[in-house]
Amino acid sequence: MTSTPTITPAATGVDTTDDLLRTGAVVHAGSGAARQWWRDAVIYQVYPRSFADANGDGIGDIPGVTARLDHLEALGVDAVWLSPFYRSPQNDAGYDVADYRDVDPLFGTLADFDDLLAGAHARGIRVIVDLVPNHSSDQHAWFQAALAAAPGSAERARYMFRDGRGADGSQEPNNWQSIFGGPAWTRVTEPDGSPGQWYLHLFDSTQPDLDWTNPEVRAEFEDVLRFWLDRGVDGFRVDVAHGLVKADGLPDWDGHVEMVAGSTDDAADESTGDVEPGAPEDGSTGAGNHGPMFDQDGVHDVYRAWHRVLAEYDGDRCLVAEAWVEPLSRLARYVRPDEMHQAFNFSFLTTGWDAAALRTVMEASYRANDEVGAPTTWVLSNHDVVRHPSRLGSADPSLKVNGVFATDPQPDEELGLRRARAASLLMLGLPGSAYLYQGEELGLPEHTALPAEVRQDPAFFRTGGTEAGRDGCRVPLPWSADAPGYGFGPAGDPWLPQPESFARYAADVQYGVEGSTFETYRGALALRKAEGLGHGALAWLEAFAASADVVALRNQDVVVLANLGTEPVVLPRGAQVLIASGPVLADRSADPQMRVPADTTVWLRA
Structure with missing residues (x-):
């Protein structure tokens, strides 16, 4: 980004606090008080194997989460989303x-889950669980039965079994x-030993895709929903909701399948022309998945049926879509009134x-x-x-990388943290x-x-280590600076x-420390709730509407101001800073004038 001069009141016309607060275009009219809890909730993702280890085997577990609920209560989140804890290889x-x-058993028992649910609810924290419906x-x-059954059987009809191409069926369908790399098809050996x-x-060969045209599959998952709703969960995060x-x-496709912002192979996208970012005004960044395996209209019938299941239960249960879909107008189809309730904004x-x-x-x-x-x-x-402190500390902050090797250009840790705190405070200030x-x-x-010998992500192995x-974003949390394994568990040897x-x-070195990242988040969540920012209205400030930085x-x-430039933004005298992502400078006069440094976000009283 090019250097700009210090942004001063004279340069912007912001001479007084009243000038600062003058609004321009209304972006979002607001919804008044939130009608359902999920409309303005702050939800915390727990990745159980890396959150806290209670039994000392080096892997996080459900009792470990329960033991750390006080941390989440102190932080001030409204709900937790638990990544999968189900029986799995x-x-x-x-x-x-x-x-x-x-x-x-790696994570505990159903009784442990019930204890976690009760402990969270007692603290006013709702619980969302992960659901993985694209594949088992x-x-x-079911899949073991399919392997034992004959082609054309009811058992195989639950999955996407197909005959191969070629005279002997030896070519993929x-x-x-x-x-994760490599072909999306695996050939089975029939019970009689023949190919x-x-x-x-679509993912690893150990994750066969289910066939969602099969009514039995649909009925099974509606029953799974009811199983967990009956236990008291507050909703579901739906994995690969668009797939x-x-x-x-199942037509051939000339494009390259990318699941997340993590793929580093863009060559196929550029060569086919099938994966073009949308026009700038639609907000697209190229993060959406494309091809005949994604975002088909039929998924919406599934979610309408699920919506009806959740509506049978009280408490405003919710569905959140993990759907890498662009443009945003297409993603919005997943959250129409009779479908899901939330969809992650991956754009x-x-x-x-970049401010613009x-x-x-x-x-x-x-x-x-x-x-x-x-x-x-x-x-x-x-x-x-990649965690956003490291993404934003990279030479190209928009770089879409799936993990970072030690041999890659390394993020600037200090710059990345400063920008990450600013980005988070900007995000938490939005309705x-x-x-x-x-x-x-x-x-x-x-x-x-x-090192390669500790990596476990199948994407690393299926791409031959390229x-x-x-794994880099899944490393176990540090709870105590001086404890073995930083307090992750009693053994001190995390996975x-x-x-x-x-x-x-x-x-433990951040609790109660003014200006620490934890205390900044905690303060922001408390202010967000007190000021009703989650269900507020949003308008741009006239003085900065055309600013490049x-x-x-x-x-x-509340005014939310993020300085993404290289020079400070000078605020008018009398501006009251409620919270800032980093130090805000002030002159030494009796009526000090504050300056917002580069890569800093502030919330001001409006």
Whole structure:
């Protein structure tokens, strides 16, 4: 970004606080008090194997989460989302489910889950669980039955079994590639020992895709929903929500399948022309998945049926879509009134550190979601992407990388943390709901130096080690700076090694420390709730509407101003700073004038 001179009152016309508060275009009219809790909730993602280890085996578990609920209560979140804890061979960290109605012994028992649910509810924290409907594990009873059954059987009809091409059926049914690398088809050996049919797996070969045209599949998952709703869960995060239904006939496709912002292979996209980012005004960043395996119209029938199931229960249960779909107007179809309730805004997540681009994606998000009466669901990090302190500390903050090797250019840790705190405070100042990924409230960076021998992500292995994968954002949390394993568990030997830098990010050295990342998040969540920002209205501030370096808006009675430039923004005298992502400078006069440094966000009283 080019250097700009200090932004002063004279340069902007912001001579007084009244001038600062003068609003321009209204972006979002607001919804008054939230009608349902999920419309403005701040939801915290718990990745159980890396959150807290209670039994000392080096892997996080459900009792570990329960033991740390006080941390989440102190932080001030409204709900937690638990990544999969179901019975699983753990070939993809639990996203290969063998039994959707039980807890894997690695994480505990159903009784442990009930204790966690009760403990969270007692603290006013709701619980959302992950649901993985696109595929099961190959160890699921259904798939084992399919392997034992004949082609054309009812057992095989639950999955995407197809005959191969060629005279002897030795060629894949189509040319689709797995998101994790390699072909998306695996050939089975029939019970008589002969080479047989092929089955589709958009992910690992141990994750066969279910056939959602089959009524039995639909009925099974509606029953799974009821199983967990009956136990008292408050909703479901739906994995690969845009992938359940494939195009009729499973046609060949010349494009390259990318699942998340994590793929580093853009060559196929550029060569085919099939994956073009949308026009700038629609907020697209190229993060959407394309092809006949994604975003088919039939998925919406599934979610309408699920909506009806949730409506049978009290308490405003919710569905949130993990749908890498662009443009945002297309994503908004998932949150129409009779479908899902939230959809992660991955266009926002993948927007670089650029004021104009951020304003564009925010405007496009509200425009699309307001059209269907849904909240916008903001997110900056999760278990599938490089943590945003490291993304924003990279030479190219919009870089879409799936993991970082030690041999790659390394992020600037100090710059990344400063920008990450600013980005988070900007996000939390927006109307809508917001998701936090465990550890971001501590400012954790990506672990960028994991050796090959400890990596576990199937994307690393299926690409022959050319893609680092997602292990770097999944490293166990540091709770205590001076304890073995930084207090993750009693054994001090977590399933992935933690970098030495985690000592300075440990929770216990941040609690009660003014200006720490944890206390900044905690303060922001308290203010967000007190000021009603989650269900507020949003308008740009006139004085900064054309600025190349500033995002400035008014939400309720609060001004949110993010300085993405290289020079300070000078505020008029009398501006009252409520919270800031970093130090705000002031002169030494009797009536001090404050300056917002580069890569800093402030909330001001309006």
